[in-house]
Amino acid sequence: MENRYFIDNIYMENNTDIRNMEFVDNRTIKLDKTINDLDRFVLKFIRILEKHADYVIVSGYVSILFGRSRATEDIDIFVKGLNKESFDALYTELKNSGYWCLNAESTDEVYSYLQEGLSVRFADEGETIPNFEVKFAKRKSALMAFADALTVIMADDKIRLSSLERQIAYKRYYLKSDKDLEDAFYIENLFKERINLGKVELLQRMIEDEMA
């Protein structure tokens, strides 16, 4: 029964690209935009993270990247579980590049939080906001976000995001705040010819199963 959730993106026949957002293939979007301070903040962190870990950005930043007219104080990132050695290398590089972890100083402590399924936050050293809320993907729905992740190409950089359908379902059926419902509605309207509504429904069922 679990395979029912693994329906791939099946795009509609109308493949008209949105202005400045070119679908290179079903899972790759080339985005031409004037980057802002938040994008710069994200790209700098991702350049380090991707050297050490498989990651996917979820939640608010996804809709903001595609133009939603709001900001955020934190960028949510799922990371595929790392062993201690790999995490130490990531943590060391982050510290050497001017980041600090808001939750604790010691690598052992930060790693133990992640192992427990808690999220930890990284920010520019001495700052608190904005920050990256990093979590090891442990639940089935979080792990599946890697399987159908979207790659966004911006100039020389690439960012991995959870799929559009996953964004809509997670925000509409799990988070459900006004802000999240608006984010889901925005993504749905922006990419209306490209959203697989059947997949959103399947993800809704999966989320409801996990919450039950």
Add this chain to the structure above:
Amino acid sequence: MKWLKPGKDNREERMNFVEYWAEYVRTHHSNDWSRQQNIIINSQLQSARSVRLTPRQYLEIKGEICRR
């Protein structure tokens, strides 16, 4: 492009705007929409950075652990 439809209440008003803005982004050059979006994002970021919360104060608000 359609005009922005006024809402009966705050929620409908906001949703109408979200729909309107999505259509704007779909149909306008990125220089146009990202210039407008960047005003909001850059200024909100600047304003958030000016609030000097320590990690402990910030994480207490969030209900998260801080051992710093």
